[in-house]
Amino acid sequence: KAGVTQTPRYLIKTRGQQVTLSCSPISGHRSVSWYQQTPGQGLQFLFEYFSETQRNKGNFPGRFSGRQFSNSRSEMNVSTLELGDSALYLCASRYQGAGTDTQYFGPGTRLTVL
C-alpha cells in the first residue's frame, strides 16, 4: 500500500495570510490526525478527523482548523498566520484493528511564515 502523502512539502507565507495543507491517508484508513512539530515545543497534537467529523482536538487556537472528505483525505487550514506558526506539520493515518491501534506518519509539510 502507498504510505501517507502530504502536499505541498514546502510552503512560504507571510504574516496575516492563510494556508491550506493536504493529507491523503493510507488506503482503507479512516482516521487522520494532525501534529505540529517545532524545535521548541516538539510534536504536539492538533486534531483528529474520523468519517468527516472532528473527533478530538488539541490545545491550539481557533485559527487552526481542518476537515475531512468522504474519501478520508484531510485538509488543515491556518488563518491569519503568525511567525510562530512556522513548523513542520505532520499528518498521521490511524489503523485500528484487532489488537492494534497504530498511527503512520506522512513526510510533513514545512511551513515558513515570514
Next chain:
Amino acid sequence: AQRVTQPEKLLSVFKGAPVELKCNYSYSGSPELFWYVQYSRQRLQLLLRHISRESIKGFTADLNKGETSFHLKKPFAQEEDSAMYYCAPFNGANSKLTFGKGITLSVRP
C-alpha cells in the same frame, strides 16, 4: 497532566556498545506506549509498541508500570541506528499521541 520525559537530548556511543534510551511518563489510565524513530531525511516511523512485546532491529522496550518507565534498549548499537527517537504514550480515548522531546542517538564507527 499527561507528561513524557526523555531526560537526555543526546546519546553518543561507539558501534557495538549497549544503548539505553530513557523514557518516563506521567499519565492517567493505562496508555499504550510507543517508540517512534526518525532517521535523517526520513519520515517519523513506528519502531515498536509495548503491547506487541517484540524486538525490532534489535531494540526492545520494557514497560515498568511501577516506575512508569518505558526505556528502549539495544545490546549492540550499529551505525545505522543513528537517528532521533521519540517515546510516545497513546490515549485511545482522545486519539492523542503525547510525544517526548526526543533523543538523538549517534553511533560512531
